[in-house]
Amino acid sequence: MKEKSTIFIFVDDEIHPVAELQSPVNFELDTTRLVDGKHQLKIVSRDPSGKEGVRYIPFEVRNxxxxxxxxxxxxxxVDGVVPLMINAYGKGDAKNFLIVGSETPQSIxxxxxxxxxxxxxxxxxYGISTSMVDLG
Known part of the structure; x- marks a missing residue:
């Protein structure tokens, strides 16, 4: 039987992997545990002979x-007084979409x-020019 490569999945600069799996694999990254902002996924693959490959994938979380x-x-x-219009609204969850407050009013x-x-x-x-033609 052929041995498989081991995949280690790291998020940001963590020392311990989020997951250690045998390839091929389907993995679900739970971003709800991450703070909003920029992050980096580091995937390390180690084949049965011990050789390693690394891939970095930057991503941004907006939960x-x-x-x-x-x-x-x-x-x-900017300088002086700057009038701002700010709106914040949640997306709800996968089952319910929040419609209230999800539209941001904007000035014309x-x-x-x-x-x-x-x-x-x-x-x-046009009104004046056509009325002049009718009179003439």
Whole structure:
């Protein structure tokens, strides 16, 4: 019988593996035990002859409530008073989706106002120009 490779699964800089399994394997990583933020999965494979291979997979966990913010962007340079609109909402669980609070209100973008003003101005121009043609 052919011997199988052993797979060690580490999360971040842990000394002890999360799992030690024989290949091939299906593994479920429980991210609910990890804090939100950047992490790294380290997979070490050792074949029957003792040779090792390593693979690193960076990933980010976002189990906590989603946070939406309007009024400031990442790495923005600001001064004075900066009005912010912040919304946070949970995703619920796999069985129940939380609809309450999951929509983030947003202000109307500036370009919408510009389009509205241009459309109204065009409407006035069109109305006046067609009424002049009818009179003439």
């Amino acid at each position: 906590g409530p989603a946070i939406a913010i309007e009024g400031i962007k990442e790495d923005a340079v 973008p500036f370009w919408i106002f510009v389009l509205l003003i241009l459309f109204v101005a065009w409407g006035i121009y």
